[in-house]
Amino acid sequence: MNDIKLALLGSQGAGKSAVLVRFLTRRFIGEYASNTNSLYHKRLSIDGRQLNLEVFDPCSQSSEARCILEEPVDWADGFVVVYNISDRTSFINAKNILRQIRETRMDNCKGSEVPVCLVGNKQDLCHVREVREDEGRCLAQENRCHFQEVSAAESYQDIANLFTQLIRQVMDHLKYRADRRRYSGSKSMAKLINNVFGKRRKSV
Numbered sequence: 001m002n003d004i005k006l007a008l009l010g011s012q013g014a015g016k017s018a019v020l021v022r023f024l025t026r027r028f029i030g031e032y033a034s035n036t037n038s039l040y041h042k043r044l045s046i047d048g049r050q051l052n053l054e055v056f057d058p059c060s061q062s063s064e065a066r067c068i069l070e071e072p073v074d075w076a077d078g079f080v081v082v083y084n085i086s087d088r089t090s091f092i093n094a095k096n097i098l099r100q101i102r103e104t105r106m107d108n109c110k111g112s113e114v115p116v117c118l119v120g121n122k123q124d125l126c127h128v129r130e131v132r133e134d135e136g137r138c139l140a141q142e143n144r145c146h147f148q149e150v151s152a153a154e155s156y157q158d159i160a161n162l163f164t165q166l167i168r169q170v171m172d173h174l175k176y177r178a179d180r181r182r183y184s185g186s187k188s189m190a191k192l193i194n195n196v197f198g199k200r201r202k203s204v
């Protein structure tokens with residue numbers, strides 16, 4: 001069974017808990033406790049594989065709260081960064097969060113960056129929109145991550161799709177990292193054998 005750890009990050013009131021609860025229960029619940037860190041567990045089956053999903057929903061992060069960010073950034077295998085399309089400040093905060101994730105978690109090797117999905121929530125409030133859809137798309141492109149506008153209040157399917165896609169990416173990423181570790185492990189073993197036997201051969 002695979003263990004997958006995700007973290008939701010974003011401004012206060014962007015709708016992180018609403019998006020997550022929509023995914024986990026298919027329901028929209030109007031109000032959520034916002035003063036505690038929450039860890040959700042769910043067993044899932046994706047592409048025939050059984051998964052233990054853990055999702056960390058920390059209490060709100062302001063743009064200055066780097067210290068709050070560090071814990072989930074180290075812990076998680078993938079991230080959902082949420083902003084509210086009717087609140088430009090939350091978009092600017094999302095931009096900072098994406099930068100912090102990249103700075104902290106950029107793997108040395110190209111093509112193995114930690115999977116992230118940028119989510120513009122509250123699409124149902126498009127009459128008071130402050131962030132255009134193409135701005136979200138552009139920010140996602142700059143950060144090489146997936147992007148989706150959703151409404152936790154109105155629809156389940158988009159949210160289910162984005163989590164499923166992110167989990168697939170995380171599984172690929174974890175496999176890639178495990179293969180790399182195995183490969184570098186076998187390379188060092190080959191080096192060790194070469195050192196031991198190579199030297200002996202020379203002395204014969």
Ligand SMILES: Nc1nc2c(ncn2[C@@H]2O[C@H](COP(=O)(O)OP(=O)(O)OP(=O)(O)O)[C@@H](O)[C@H]2O)c(=O)[nH]1
Pocket residue numbers: 010011012013014015016017018019029030031032033034035058059060061121122123124125150151152153154
């Ligand atoms: N109109 C609308 N309201 C939403 C939507 N998603 C969440 N809300 C509302 O926005 C408010 C904040 O939602 P939360 O899910 O608590 O936001 P959060 O990001 O978890 O907030 P913190 O826990 O304070 O960090 C609540 O009143 C929700 O009902 C949405 O898609 N559309």
